[in-house]
Amino acid sequence: MTRHTQGPDVGSQPLPDQSKRGFMKVAAAAGAMAALGRNSLAWAANKDTIRIGYISPKTGPFSPFAEADDFILAQVRKSLSDGLTIGGRTYAVEILARDDQSNPDRQSNLAAELINKDNVDLMLAQVAIGPNASQQCELNGVPCISTVGPWQAWLFPLKGDPSKGFKNVFHFFWGLEDIVAVYQDIWKDVPTNKVVGSLFTNDVPGNSMGDAKMGMPAAFAAAGYKIVDIGRFPVGADDFSTFIQAFKKENVEIVTGLFNPPEWASFVKQSAQMGFKPKVATIAKALLFPGAVEALGPSANGMSTEIWWTPAYPFKSSLTGLTARQLADSYEAATKRTWTQPIGVVHALFEAGIQALKDSGNPKDPTKVADATRAMKLDTIIGRLDFTASGIKNVSKIRIVGGQWRVENGKTDIYITNNATAPEIPVQRKFEIL
Amino acid sequence: MLIALETLIGGLMLGALYALFGLGLSLSLGVMRMINIAHGDLIVLGAYLCSVVMQMFGIGPFLSLMLVVPLMFVIGMLLQSLLLNRVVGQGTLSPLLLTFGLSIVLQNFLQETFSADTRSLQAGDIALRGFDLGGVSIGLLPLLSTVVSVIIFAGTSWLINGSHLGRQARAVADDPATARLVGVDDRNFYALITGFILAVIAMAAVLYGIRTPFAPTSGPERLLYSFEAVVLGGLGNIWGTFIGGVVIGVAQLFGAKISSGLGPFFGHLVFLVALLARPEGLFRRIQR
Numbered sequence: 159m160t161r162h163t164q165g166p167d168v169g170s171q172p173l174p175d176q177s178k179r180g181f182m183k184v185a186a187a188a189g190a191m192a193a194l195g196r197n198s199l200a201w202a203a204n205k206d207t208i209r210i211g212y213i214s215p216k217t218g219p220f221s222p223f224a225e226a227d228d229f230i231l232a233q234v235r236k237s238l239s240d241g242l243t244i245g246g247r248t249y250a251v252e253i254l255a256r257d258d259q260s261n262p263d264r265q266s267n268l269a270a271e272l273i274n275k276d277n278v279d280l281m282l283a284q285v286a287i288g289p290n291a292s293q294q295c296e297l298n299g300v301p302c303i304s305t306v307g308p309w310q311a312w313l314f315p316l317k318g319d320p321s322k323g324f325k326n327v328f329h330f331f332w333g334l335e336d337i338v339a340v341y342q343d344i345w346k347d348v349p350t351n352k353v354v355g356s357l358f359t360n361d362v363p364g365n366s367m368g369d370a371k372m373g374m375p376a377a378f379a380a381a382g383y384k385i386v387d388i389g390r391f392p393v394g395a396d397d398f399s400t401f402i403q404a405f406k407k408e409n410v411e412i413v414t415g416l417f418n419p420p421e422w423a424s425f426v427k428q429s430a431q432m433g434f435k436p437k438v439a440t441i442a443k444a445l446l447f448p449g450a451v452e453a454l455g456p457s458a459n460g461m462s463t464e465i466w467w468t469p470a471y472p473f474k475s476s477l478t479g480l481t482a483r484q485l486a487d488s489y490e491a492a493t494k495r496t497w498t499q500p501i502g503v504v505h506a507l508f509e510a511g512i513q514a515l516k517d518s519g520n521p522k523d524p525t526k527v528a529d530a531t532r533a534m535k536l537d538t539i540i541g542r543l544d545f546t547a548s549g550i551k552n553v554s555k556i557r558i559v560g561g562q563w564r565v566e567n568g569k570t571d572i573y574i575t576n577n578a579t580a581p582e583i584p585v586q587r588k589f590e591i592l
Numbered sequence: 593m594l595i596a597l598e599t600l601i602g603g604l605m606l607g608a609l610y611a612l613f614g615l616g617l618s619l620s621l622g623v624m625r626m627i628n629i630a631h632g633d634l635i636v637l638g639a640y641l642c643s644v645v646m647q648m649f650g651i652g653p654f655l656s657l658m659l660v661v662p663l664m665f666v667i668g669m670l671l672q673s674l675l676l677n678r679v680v681g682q683g684t685l686s687p688l689l690l691t692f693g694l695s696i697v698l699q700n701f702l703q704e705t706f707s708a709d710t711r712s713l714q715a716g717d718i719a720l721r722g723f724d725l726g727g728v729s730i731g732l733l734p735l736l737s738t739v740v741s742v743i744i745f746a747g748t749s750w751l752i753n754g755s756h757l758g759r760q761a762r763a764v765a766d767d768p769a770t771a772r773l774v775g776v777d778d779r780n781f782y783a784l785i786t787g788f789i790l791a792v793i794a795m796a797a798v799l800y801g802i803r804t805p806f807a808p809t810s811g812p813e814r815l816l817y818s819f820e821a822v823v824l825g826g827l828g829n830i831w832g833t834f835i836g837g838v839v840i841g842v843a844q845l846f847g848a849k850i851s852s853g854l855g856p857f858f859g860h861l862v863f864l865v866a867l868l869a870r871p872e873g874l875f876r877r878i879q880r
Contacts, residue, residue, distance in 0.1 A: 217708070219809075221708045222708070222709070360853040388852050389851060389852030389853055390852060390853040391852055391853060391855075392853050392854070392855065392856055392857075394813060394856075395855065395856070396606075396803065396804045397602070397606055397844065397845060397848065397855065399598070399599065399602045399845060399848075400599070400845070400848040400849055400852055400855075401852065403595055403598065403599075419710050419805060420710050420804055420805040420806070420807070420810075423710075423712055423804065423805045424803070424804050424805075427719055427720060427731075427733070427803065428731065430719075430720035430721070430722065431719075431720065431721065431722035431729070431730075431731025431732065431733065431734070432722055432729040432731065433722055433724060433729050449709040449710070450709070450710055450805075453709075453710055453711055453712045453805050454712075455712075455714045455716075457720065
């Protein structure tokens, strides 16, 4: 196994911005790294210990995706407390969790450090901000499984080819084609004039999802919807009057796009003030987290979005044996917080990682672990992961369905309303226009 | 034509809110010659205080001001007398550094206390209502914000230019040493002014929190708009700050008409051009 550090970001200072927050993060990180470095030395070069690196955005703007990390890690560590027996040999398992602070450069540096200093046998990562951990692993010959991010946003930045794939790195998530299918499934039974107003953020995910030729608007137009799209809006925008004027003029009845929660809240309020009442609002990202939806108040009632995972998914964990409902309940009991969709997906990341190690026969051999992942078919808490059948090398799709938020008696809940994309997941309620 | 009118009115109303963000900054610059980098974070702090008070007593955001305004006033007085008074008058750099640090402390305090989740202040129906005026739709909340902003500006302007307190303020601003000679304790006076600034911030914070959800890290962006309003209007000129805010608001909305993604950019652009053409701001401070 050869290990070089020649990634473009390795060795660069983790100071992409000179803001005070940036400085804070670096200062805090330096302290954290010093502390962690001491601990890990004690474990160095232990042949009977499998080390798993885990990188996620524990802090920063993407922190909601990693909100349940501590809880999930505790469950996973508990399930591995007796070690893993692979090929007749029992290994202790150590998980080294790192916080990339929602910063792709830091993700690179942490991955390089986990690879070169901590000698991890397997890397697991959340790559919503960019596939930098995967890039380091591919360069250094360390098997890596990642999730949280459309597969296009993982594969293409790595300069991958869907028909060729990669040697060491794997990813599971949905793709743009899946979210398009879910949205059309939601809209198909709703009587509208099929005029869709679309708005996307002016950032990397927004521009790729909203691309007029390759993105979601193009797919909707091909399916017979009329698209009204007057351009992107800046991240953090608090005025949408230009869009609302255009949507009113074109008589838009369906609103879709990619929003961060604050932007969506501003859009909703301003629409109401300006007398714009779309029949259907199906939005990515902004409607993912219950906290953000609750902040919208009663106006959130009836909004729809894609669902990655809910406690109603009829699957159970291959690690802990818990059902989706039990996992959500134990999270809510332990943290007093509402369950979120990434919990299931991040839990499944560990399921996939452990399974790859088990299947490999020799967890210390990176090639065998990678080969085991390439052939993996595993029933997880989010349903079956299958790295052989997606049509995209090194990628497994996950099941997504359509859901609608309902605010009733002051309680905000999401229900599965449309499941044509994954019929094995039962519908909980009918989609209703409110 | 109607659309242009609607955009203009929208811009005026957005700008009035930006101006209100800037008022506190304008006062601390005008009276204490001090730039408060933590200004935006104090706005966010005010919004969080409202949210806490609303939850504790189950009241609406406007009613919560009954408690939050006095609370912020006290916080302001303590902040000034315990901390900021140590650096006032020691050049421009010390207050800048101190409030820079304060900003980081505030952001992390908020994050630690309230987590990174976004929150918003629920005003119920009022935030969603709007009316149609001959084809031009106007939101009730933005209109209300504008009225509140104008009233606060008028009140502050009278306080500074027409009252005994204002005479003291101007005296202290011009020459603290001489003001002390005639019996104005500038340190206590500064505490009073900062208390007043934070009370104004509390009101801006409520209007902000109803309009846009906020998170512990939302402060610096508020600071940027505040700062532009103040500088554009001319340092220390109260009504200048109002006009400055309005100009930026209108520029943003018309900019968004040109290219939907570049609204805030056009706001910054107008600021830059105005600064190049008139470095002293649109309305120069009245010479004394």
